[in-house]
Amino acid sequence: MHLAQLHDGEPVEFITSNVRNRHGSWLLKREVDIRSVMMNTDCFTSHGISGFDQIIENFDGLLIPTEADLPEHTAYRSFMTPAFAPRRIAEMDEVIRKRVRQVIARVGPRGGCEFMAEAAYYMAIAPWCEIMGLDYSEADRWIRFPVGILQYNDDRAELMAEMIEAARGLYRELKGSDREGLLAAFVNTPFDGEVPSEASAIGFIVFMLIAGVDTVGATLGFAMRQMAMDKVLRTRLRSHPADVAPFVEEVLRRYPxxxxxRYVKKDVKVGSVTMKAGDNVILPMSMANSDPAANACPMAFDVERGRTRTMTFGAGMHMCIGSRVARALLQIAVEEWLLAIPDFEIPDDAPLVARVGDVIALTALPLSYPITSAATV
Ligand code: HEM
Known part of the structure; x- marks a missing residue:
C-alpha cells in the first residue's frame, strides 16, 4: 500500500504484536498527533523506547540521551550541544570532503558499485568519527553494528551483545584518558557530581552509534536513488550548485x-482514542511528513516546495541534535559525487529492496556509470 493511502483510514490504529512491542502498539498517522505526543512529556516517556533492556541480558543501561527523561535529559543535552554547534560543523567541511572523495576514488574507477554497502555508510560515518573522537581508519569496525542491527536480521541479538562489548572496551580505554572527542568527554565528565557509571557510558556510546551513522547513510541512499532516476534533476544540480541545499531539504522531507x-505515562486521549499508562505508541516520521494536512501533494518530490512542515528530525526536547551534521554530510556527498560522476543510473534489472523498522533504508542500491578516475583526494 502507498504510504499516503494510509492517511485515508483511521488516524490512530492499534497494531498487534510487532518488532517494537510484543503486546502491540498504537500507530499514529496524523502529523499533528505525532507532534503533540513528542511535545507532551507529562503523559509520554522515552524510558525504554529502544527495547535494548528486553533483548540483551545483563544490560540495564538507558540509551542516553534518547531514553532519558527530565530533569536528567537537560544536563546531557547541554553537555552535548557545543559539539554540534554550527561553527564546529563548518570546521569539519574539509575533512568530510576529503573522506567523501576517498570513497568516490575507490568506487569511481569500477564503473559501478553497490552504493549502500560500498559508499553510503563510509561517507556517513566521516563526520561522526570527527565528533566522537574516533579514528576513521576504524570505520569498518563501527559501521557493521548500526547497519546490521537496524536491518533486523536473525543475528540481531548477537550483534547487539557484540556492540555492547565493543562499547564496554571503548569505555575502559577512554576512562581517565585525555583523548579528544565527545565520547571521551562524556565518560570523564561529572554529571550531578559523579562521572557516568559504566552502564550509562555504554548507553551513551551505543546510542551515538545507532543514531548518527545508519540514519545518514540511509538518507544518502534515497538522495542518490532520486538523482539516479532523474537526469533532468542531475543536470540541474550540477549546473546550479545552489539548488543542492533545497534538494537535500526535499530528500529529508520526502524520505524521513x-x-x-513512546510509552504512555498516564492515561491520555489522542484523537478519539484513550491510551492507557504502559501502552506503546509508534511515531513514524514518514507518516507525519506524508500527511496531506501538513504538506500539499506530499508524495511528489518537488525541489521548489519552499517552506514545509517536516518532522524528519523529530520535535520537542529529544529533537535530533545531529541535524546539522546530517545536512552537511548530505550536501557535501551530493556535490562531490556529481563533480566526479555526473551521470549514473540504476541498472534496469537491479532489484530495489528497502527495509522498514526504526530506520527505513534501501538494503542495496546498485549504480552504474562511466568509468571515472576523477575525485582528487
Ligand atoms: C538524516 C539523518 C538523521 C535523522 C533522520 C535523525 C532523526 C532523529 C529523530 C527523529 C530523533 C528523535 C527521536 C525521538 O524523539 O525519539 C533523533 C534524535 C537524536 N539524534 Fe538524530 N537523526 C539523524 C542524524 C543524526 C546524527 C548525524 C547524529 C549524531 C552524530 C544524531 C544524533 C541524535 C541524538 C543524540 C538524538 C537524541 C536527542 C535527545 O534525546 O535529546 N542524529 N534523530
Missing part, C-alpha cells in the same frame, strides 16, 4: 527514515 516510539 526514522520511526520512533
Amino acid at each position: 527514515v526514522v520511526a520512533t516510539n
Whole structure:
C-alpha cells in the first residue's frame, strides 16, 4: 500500500504484536498527533523506547540521551550541544570532503558499485568519527553494528551483545584518558557530581552509534536513488550548485527514515482514542511528513516546495541534535559525487529492496556509470 493511502483510514490504529512491542502498539498517522505526543512529556516517556533492556541480558543501561527523561535529559543535552554547534560543523567541511572523495576514488574507477554497502555508510560515518573522537581508519569496525542491527536480521541479538562489548572496551580505554572527542568527554565528565557509571557510558556510546551513522547513510541512499532516476534533476544540480541545499531539504522531507516510539505515562486521549499508562505508541516520521494536512501533494518530490512542515528530525526536547551534521554530510556527498560522476543510473534489472523498522533504508542500491578516475583526494 502507498504510504499516503494510509492517511485515508483511521488516524490512530492499534497494531498487534510487532518488532517494537510484543503486546502491540498504537500507530499514529496524523502529523499533528505525532507532534503533540513528542511535545507532551507529562503523559509520554522515552524510558525504554529502544527495547535494548528486553533483548540483551545483563544490560540495564538507558540509551542516553534518547531514553532519558527530565530533569536528567537537560544536563546531557547541554553537555552535548557545543559539539554540534554550527561553527564546529563548518570546521569539519574539509575533512568530510576529503573522506567523501576517498570513497568516490575507490568506487569511481569500477564503473559501478553497490552504493549502500560500498559508499553510503563510509561517507556517513566521516563526520561522526570527527565528533566522537574516533579514528576513521576504524570505520569498518563501527559501521557493521548500526547497519546490521537496524536491518533486523536473525543475528540481531548477537550483534547487539557484540556492540555492547565493543562499547564496554571503548569505555575502559577512554576512562581517565585525555583523548579528544565527545565520547571521551562524556565518560570523564561529572554529571550531578559523579562521572557516568559504566552502564550509562555504554548507553551513551551505543546510542551515538545507532543514531548518527545508519540514519545518514540511509538518507544518502534515497538522495542518490532520486538523482539516479532523474537526469533532468542531475543536470540541474550540477549546473546550479545552489539548488543542492533545497534538494537535500526535499530528500529529508520526502524520505524521513526514522520511526520512533513512546510509552504512555498516564492515561491520555489522542484523537478519539484513550491510551492507557504502559501502552506503546509508534511515531513514524514518514507518516507525519506524508500527511496531506501538513504538506500539499506530499508524495511528489518537488525541489521548489519552499517552506514545509517536516518532522524528519523529530520535535520537542529529544529533537535530533545531529541535524546539522546530517545536512552537511548530505550536501557535501551530493556535490562531490556529481563533480566526479555526473551521470549514473540504476541498472534496469537491479532489484530495489528497502527495509522498514526504526530506520527505513534501501538494503542495496546498485549504480552504474562511466568509468571515472576523477575525485582528487
Ligand atoms: C538524516 C539523518 C538523521 C535523522 C533522520 C535523525 C532523526 C532523529 C529523530 C527523529 C530523533 C528523535 C527521536 C525521538 O524523539 O525519539 C533523533 C534524535 C537524536 N539524534 Fe538524530 N537523526 C539523524 C542524524 C543524526 C546524527 C548525524 C547524529 C549524531 C552524530 C544524531 C544524533 C541524535 C541524538 C543524540 C538524538 C537524541 C536527542 C535527545 O534525546 O535529546 N542524529 N534523530
